[in-house]
Amino acid sequence: MSKVRIAAFSVSIDGFGAGPNQDLQNPLGLRGFELHGWFRPTELFKKMQGESGGTTGIDNEIAAQSFENVGAWILGRNMFGPVRGPWRDDSWKGWWGDNPPYHTPVFVLTHHARSPLTMEGGTTFHFVTDGLESALKQAKDAANGKDVRIGGGVSIIRQYMAAGQIDEMHLAMSPVLLGEGENLFSGINLAQLGFKPSRVVPGENATHVFIEKRERGKR
Amino acid sequence: MSKVRIAAFSVSIDGFGAGPNQDLQNPLGLRGFELHGWFRPTELFKKMQGESGGTTGIDNEIAAQSFENVGAWILGRNMFGPVRGPWRDDSWKGWWGDNPPYHTPVFVLTHHARSPLTMEGGTTFHFVTDGLESALKQAKDAANGKDVRIGGGVSIIRQYMAAGQIDEMHLAMSPVLLGEGENLFSGINLAQLGFKPSRVVPGENATHVFIEKRERGKR
Structure with a gap:
């Protein structure tokens, strides 16, 4: 069955999914890159960077699983880039270079219309201006029976969680305190939304917590 | 060197150290007992209950370490009991029966004076009405070179953290979402207070996070 998933989403011990003051130099906010300390050494991440080598243990395996069976992604505007307000031109094409790691349709939530952007490797960015529900509907259609992965950032994930739209989450708890x-x-x-941890897997550099949504009465 | 420690303090994935609505039936608030799901099966906990058996793995070992070299404890009033307002009489002697698991002087922060209460096994409850600093000073004196352990609850721990008085913390992150x-x-x-995770140890039923306070410049 097709699911709406959050996967490999890094959080600090004190619950932060990004640091403050996101900008071009700090896509995840100040110290936010530390949240990905578990992901950066992996073979998967190295490969995404066009490098070889990297670790092949539990963190790498779980990171790889997070990309499996994903048919479409949804991203918030801030996760797509640091540009705010209307798009001045088409020069910003995401943080990820010519061949982004998505390889599927990606629906970017924004208040400002922009034509779809086709990248190498199967990624097309679609800019959705009519809200969360519309983005989810379009992503589900595009996923064609596969899962929809909500990539982030924090604000988008919180909105989909609160709307009861998430079926499962995998959080990578990093040994970091961000404080803000x-x-x-x-x-x-x-808990009230029906989420319950189903599994905890210690990785080399993060603790992987798998959380499922249970129907009432099945808890 | 004598330290002020928080140890074996259970928190949920979403950061809660107690549920809501603490009362006589729910000393840790609603669903709060689930936070201790890692501790209850251990040999140490069973022994504290006067029972035999229990697990002897990592959770048990780390729980045992949390009691080592402790010379005095500090507890908040709510952790000592559900009584609110002035003490009507001396009938409430804590949640733990005649022989509490402390075996040291225990300083209970309260707004209401009460004579010290000597229990079996070396525990004496002292009721401190003149604040956090006074309690800490008395506890350090009583600890006689050993550590002072801040037992909880959440409010007391937060106050000592914010006051910069905690040297190290061990949090047992339980696979539970409390939500409130x-x-x-x-x-x-x-982070701003200088705390940094030093070690993460996966236990059988919790993830043990050890956090140290680093002096500025040593981070």
């Missing part, structure tokens, strides 16, 4: 930034949990009652 | 209750991290910038 965008908190994933604050003000959202995940 | 007393959040350990909310509104406190642990």
Whole structure:
């Protein structure tokens, strides 16, 4: 069955999914890159960077699983780039170079219309201006029976969680205290929304927590 | 060197150290007992309950370490009991029966004076009405070179953290989402206070995170 998933989403011990003050130099906010300390050494990440080598243990395996069976992605505007306000031109094409790691249709939520952007390797960025539900519907259609992965950032994930649209989450809890930034949990009652941890897998550099949504009565 | 420690303190994935609505039936608030799901099966906990058996793995070992070299404890009033307001009489002697698991002087922070209470096994409860600093000073004196352990609850720990008085913390992250209750991290910038994770140890039923306070410049 097709699922709406959050996967390999890194959070700090104190619950932050990004640091403060996101900009061109700090796509994940100040110190936010530390959240990915578990992902960067992996073979998968190296390969995405066009490099060889990298670790092949649990962190790498779980990172690879996060990309499996994904038919479409949804990203927030801030995760796509640091540009704010209307798109001045088409020069910004994402953080990821000519061949982004998605290889599927990617629906970018924004308030500002822009024509679809076709990249190498099967990634096409579609810019959705009519809201979360529309983006999810388009992503589900495009996924064609596969899963829809909500990539982030924190704000988009929180909105889809609160709307009851997420079926499962895999959080990579990094051994980091950020102290400030965008908190994933604050003000959202995940228990009340039906979420329950199903599995905890210790990786080399993060603790992987798998969370499922249970129907009422099945908890 | 004598330290002020938080140890074996259970938190949920979403950062709660207790559920809401603490009362006589729910000393840790609603669903709060689930936070201790890692501790209850251990040999140490069974022994504290006067029972035999229990697990002897990593969770048990780390729980045992949390009691080592502790010369005095500090507890908040709510952790000592559900009684609110002035002490009506001396009938409430804590949650733990005649022989509490402390076996040291225990300083209970309260707004309401009460005579010290000597229990079996070396535990004496002292009721401190003149604040956090006074309790810490008395506990350090009583600890006589050993560590002072801040037992909880969440409110007391947060106050000592914010005051810069904690040297190290061991949090047992339980595979539980509480969704509401007393959040350990909310509104406190642990990074700015100098805290940094030093070690993560996967236990059988919790992930043990050890956090140290680093002096500026040593980070």
